[in-house]
Amino acid sequence: MGKVVVLDHPLIKHKLTFIRDKNTGSKDFRELVKEVSMLMAYEVTRDLPLEEIEIETPICKTKSQVISGKKVGLVPILRAGLGMVDGMLNLIPAAKVGHIGLYRDPETFKPVEYYCKLPQDIEERDLIVLDPMLATGGSAVAAIQFLKDRGAKNIKLMNLIAAPEGIEAVTAAHPDVDIYVANVDEKLNEHAYIIPGLGDAGDRLFGTK
Numbered sequence: 747m748g749k750v751v752v753l754d755h756p757l758i759k760h761k762l763t764f765i766r767d768k769n770t771g772s773k774d775f776r777e778l779v780k781e782v783s784m785l786m787a788y789e790v791t792r793d794l795p796l797e798e799i800e801i802e803t804p805i806c807k808t809k810s811q812v813i814s815g816k817k818v819g820l821v822p823i824l825r826a827g828l829g830m831v832d833g834m835l836n837l838i839p840a841a842k843v844g845h846i847g848l849y850r851d852p853e854t855f856k857p858v859e860y861y862c863k864l865p866q867d868i869e870e871r872d873l874i875v876l877d878p879m880l881a882t883g884g885s886a887v888a889a890i891q892f893l894k895d896r897g898a899k900n901i902k903l904m905n906l907i908a909a910p911e912g913i914e915a916v917t918a919a920h921p922d923v924d925i926y927v928a929n930v931d932e933k934l935n936e937h938a939y940i941i942p943g944l945g946d947a948g949d950r951l952f953g954t955k
C-alpha cells in the first residue's frame with residue numbers, strides 16, 4: 747500500500763490559509779501555490795539518490811555528495827497542476843515536464859482527457875504528478891493509469907488539498923503510488939467539491955470565474 751504523507755509544516759499551514767481565503771486574488775493565489783509547491787518539493791524529493799564526487803574547496807580536496815543521475819519528470823494535470831510546476835522546477839531544474847489535459851465533467855464528475863504530451867523516456871524517470879486538488883480522485887487515477895499504460899513505473903502524486911474519498915480511490919487503484927498532501931480536508935459536497943477546500947483551483951489560478 748502506498749503511503750500518504752501529510753506535510754503539515756507551519757510555513758505550509760500558514761500559506762494554505764491564504765490560499766483557501768476567498769478574498770485572495772489570482773496574483774497572490776498563484777504566488778502562494780508556487781511557494782507551497784516549492785516547500786513540498788523538499789519532502790517529495792527526500793529519497794532521491796546521492797553519489798559522491800570529488801571537488802576542491804579553497805582549502806583542500808574533498809569528497810561531497812550530489813544528486814545522482816536519477817531522472818525526474820513532473821506531470822501537471824491541466825489546468826490547475828500548472829500552478830505547481832514553477833515551484834518544483836525551482837528546486838529540480840533538470841526535471842522534464844509532461845502535460846496531461848483532463849477536465850472533470852460537471853455532471854458525472856468523470857475525467858475527460860483532451861491533451862497529452864510526455865517526455866519520451868518516461869519509463870526511466872521518477873514521475874511526480876501535480877494537481878492542487880484530489881477530490882473524487884477520478885482525475886488522478888486516470889492520469890496515473892495513463893502514465894502506467896505508457897511504461898511509467900515509479901510515480902508519486904502531489905496535491906495541496908485532498909478529500910478522504912480521493913485518497914481512498916487512488917490508494918485502491920494504484921497501491922504502488924505514494925501521495926504527498928499539504929492537508930486532508932473533511933469531505934466532498936454534493937457537487938464533488940472539497941469542504942472546506944479552496945473552490946475551483948483552475949479558476950482561481952487563471953481568473954476564469
Ligand SMILES: O=P(O)(O)OC[C@H]1O[C@H](OP(=O)(O)OP(=O)(O)O)[C@H](O)[C@@H]1O
Nearest residue numbers: 824825826849850881882883884885948
Ligand atoms: O479528484 P477529481 O474529482 O477528479 O477532481 C479534481 C480535479 O478537478 C480539478 O480540475 P478541473 O476539472 O476543474 O479542471 P481545471 O484544472 O481545468 O480547472 C482539479 O484540478 C483536479 O484535476
Ligand SMILES: O=c1cc[nH]c(=O)[nH]1
Nearest residue numbers: 881939940945946947
Ligand atoms: O474542490 C475542488 C474539487 C475539484 N476541483 C477543484 O478545483 N476543487
Ligand SMILES: [Mg+2]
Nearest residue numbers: 946947948949
Ligand atoms: Mg477547475
